[in-house]
């Protein structure tokens with residue numbers, strides 16, 4: 001027995017250290033790495049459930065051409081031949097690679113080298129364009145480089161943390177826990193959340209500003225002006241280390257508190273409170289994420305935040321600075337290798353093309369930027385790009401105007417897809433499918449939000465014929481006749497990358513890890529860059545200036561807010577984002593039953609007033625529509641949602657739902673500087689859906705949805721669970737039940753029909769074991785879902801318990817856990833509400849002591865707090 005393998009979580013940009021211990025029986029024990037400086041042993045709900053997502057079910061384990069099995073030599077030859085032929089006929093710019101911040105640095109490095117150095121096009125862009133591009137553009141505009149100045153520790157050392165467009169509680173949970181712990185220790189610390197929605201991050205904050213969509217530039221312009229008037233500017237820092245202050249001040253002049261309040265929809269008193277807090281607190285960290293980046297004014301939002309930190313000199317010192325938190329595990333690594341179409345390599349721009357070409361011995365280096373993601377799919381659609389290689393991303397779900405992206409791939413001559421699964425919405429469009437090795441099977445490195453490089457290490461055998469991406473890319477490059485891709489291991493690639501970062505650098509570029517070029521790669525400990533061969537390593541940037549502009553000074557940028565959004569009667573703003581327990585297009589998290597239970601269905605969250613306006617009742621199905629597409633999902637009516645806008649998660653696909661792919665409705669409008677799409681401010685109309693039968697089912701077999709109009713499928717411990725709906729009243733419920741549950745006409749089924757309410761239920765047992773159950777109702781089904789799900793695969797010998805199954809509720813005296821809150825210990829909302837109502841528990845910790853809920857990963861603590869607070873409020877009324 002060897003000890004645990006130290007690796008890094010493959011999900012968010014916090015980059016937590018993981019200890020993986022494979023067992024002889026094929027299972028793996030996962031724990032947080034107590035020595036990793038990102039998480040010190042903690043893992044969130046997704047990290048803790050990693051072992052449950054590693055099974056081989058559904059994995060594609062051999063290459064395919066046209067859906068037929070081929071061997072690797074055939075697949076690699078086909079890729080190489082098609083790329084060579086496309087270049088020969090249409091030139092290098094007819095080829096594109098669309099990559100991902102989930103590639104490891106070594107994969108990414110060789111992909112970039114192949115495209116920009118050897119095929120000779122900069123048409124390599126990535127899903128980071130949808131994620132970090134505005135931060136990159138904002139950083140470069142201000143600092144002359146794409147530098148995140150601070151470190152996680154700053155969130156703990158600050159006296160004020162401002163979260164802008166960041167649901168840190170759900171999207172960077174371990175960083176959020178570190179922040180919460182710091183708040184407990186420092187009672188003077190304040191947290192302000194700026195988000196249209198009252199998110200879980202906003203729940204316990206000192207101040208929540210429910211800002212109008214895209215009101216951020218106005219808000220931070222107002223703050224800038226206020227800081228100037230209040231004498232909070234640092235004249236020395238401004239004078240020695242910045243340019244542009246007076247133009248920026250002129251542009252901000254009119255942004256009084258009243259003006260800001262009017263432009264942002266906020267109360268003037270709240271704006272003033274925020275401005276005063278910021279003015280009076282020296283140690284401020286402003287954390288921002290997709291509410292900032294994913295906007296047509298994203299780069300200006302970033303600049304507006306950076307301006308405030310630069311002008312006050314609150315940057316690069318302990319507890320101070322702007323902090324763009326990265327989404328994907330290697331979003332930062334992708335930027336380091338140059339994985340975006342408008343950079344070259346190792347934080348060098350195209351003006352360094354000759355140097356990089358010489359270093360790579362590259363025959364035809366790209367000299368100008370290529371297509372950015374949205375433009376790239378336009379170019380595929382109109383035939384300028386003839387061959388595209390999609391790697392570790394699922395653009396037919398995640399790109400805006402997703403139906404158009406699908407049409408583009410369908411019409412493209414050559415579509416190559418590298419993924420672990422051939423069933424994704426994107427992989428189903430592949431002419432050539434290449435099976436990639438996944439997390440735990442491949443080795444390399446990633447860089448987290450605080451510039452910390454950590455190793456991902458393999459702890460499982462590579463299954464079937466799957467191969468790591470770097471190997472696949474290098475094999476193709478060699479078959480195309482290119483020299484310089486003979487790496488024997490990721491270690492060799494990393495060494496070259498590290499060397500390149502030091503190329504004629506001498507402190508002229510922020511990104512320098514040349515000190516790692518001949519280090520011990522296998523034993524590499526988490527390390528924060530820069531790591532030059534000589535000179536200062538790690539730490540913060542810019543406390544004493546030293547910007548990467550030609551004159552070494554930062555640019556403070558004059559800004560004006562985007563024009564106010566005109567009201568469009570009959571529509572709501574379409575906001576979108578994430579839920580706690582799912583990762584993006586769910587190819588991995590949907591495999592874990594406990595991650596699927598928190599939200600088992602796509603939903604549209606809207607304010608009660610808007611629900612009334614559109615005649616939408618609680619939990620009924622609602623259709624969202626605009627000129628790009630339409631979707632159907634569950635209405636989630638909630639006060640936490642801002643009036644005038646609807647929030648939809650980005651996670652559901654055609655694999656997991658009939659019509660939950662929200663990006664079919666997201667317009668492809670982009671920020672003019674960064675090319676990042678405004679994914680959070682579409683426009684949709686809403687209407688209730690006329691449903692004849694709502695249904696909920698559990699089944700040990702995968703259900704068959706041929707006969708239903710709406711479905712959403714999720715994993716259950718013993719099989720599957722699904723929400724369904726049928727629109728036609730002329731439906732035979734018994735036939736529907738047999739078809740959904742996959743039962744022959746003579747398979748035994750017990751049923752219950754209530755003629756008065758129109759409710760129907762059916763259950764099927766194999767021996768005594770519950771193998772399937774279906775509940776139909778003219779109204780949304782009221783079954784106790786978590787309880788029904790927990791009964792699937794259990795024995796029910798007697799009529800009494802079978803009757804309970806048909807009723808969809810545990811009998812009197814038996815508890816119904818209610819909707820899942822704590823996924824680690826399977827604790828539901830009803831259980832928590834009960835111990836709170838009984839008076840046994842008056843705090844989150846007390847609930848934990850009684851039910852264990854919230855005591856493992858802690859991701860559900862804000863939800864528990866909400867139940868505790870709701871009870872307090874109710875008791876006070």
Ligand SMILES: Nc1nc2c(c(=O)[nH]1)N[C@H]1C(S)=C(S)[C@@H](COP(=O)(O)OP(=O)(O)OC[C@H]3O[C@@H](n4cnc5c(=O)[nH]c(N)nc54)[C@H](O)[C@@H]3O)O[C@H]1N2
Nearest residue numbers: 165166167171213214289290291327328577578580583584
């Ligand atoms: N559970 C989970 N965690 C994840 C991921 C996941 O899929 N699931 N993905 C990872 C990735 S790649 C990313 S990029 C990050 C994203 O992390 P976050 O950016 O925190 O997540 P989002 O939910 O996309 O959006 C954040 C918030 O922006 C708000 N917002 C919308 N419009 C505006 C606006 O105009 N102004 C302001 N101020 N706010 C606005 C939304 O209401 C939303 O609450 O999460 C990472 N972590």
Ligand SMILES: Nc1nc2c(c(=O)[nH]1)N[C@H]1C(S)=C(S)[C@@H](COP(=O)(O)OP(=O)(O)OC[C@H]3O[C@@H](n4cnc5c(=O)[nH]c(N)nc54)[C@H](O)[C@@H]3O)O[C@H]1N2
Nearest residue numbers: 130131392393394398418419436576577584585587650679
């Ligand atoms: N409406 C809306 N749209 C959004 C967003 C939003 O907030 N709202 N957020 C945007 C953002 S920030 C992001 S980051 C994107 C994310 O969107 P995507 O990148 O499309 O989502 P993922 O599901 O993470 O896709 C990763 C794919 O890579 C596969 N994979 C995993 N590991 C490997 C590997 O090692 N090698 C290979 N070859 N494949 C692998 C997975 O199975 C999966 O199919 O979505 C963007 N789209």
Ligand code: SF4
Nearest residue numbers: 009011012016044047
């Ligand atoms: S916070 Fe959660 S998802 Fe993010 S790296 Fe840590 S364990 Fe993974």
Ligand SMILES: [Mo]
Nearest residue numbers: 130131327328
């Ligand atoms: Mo992202």
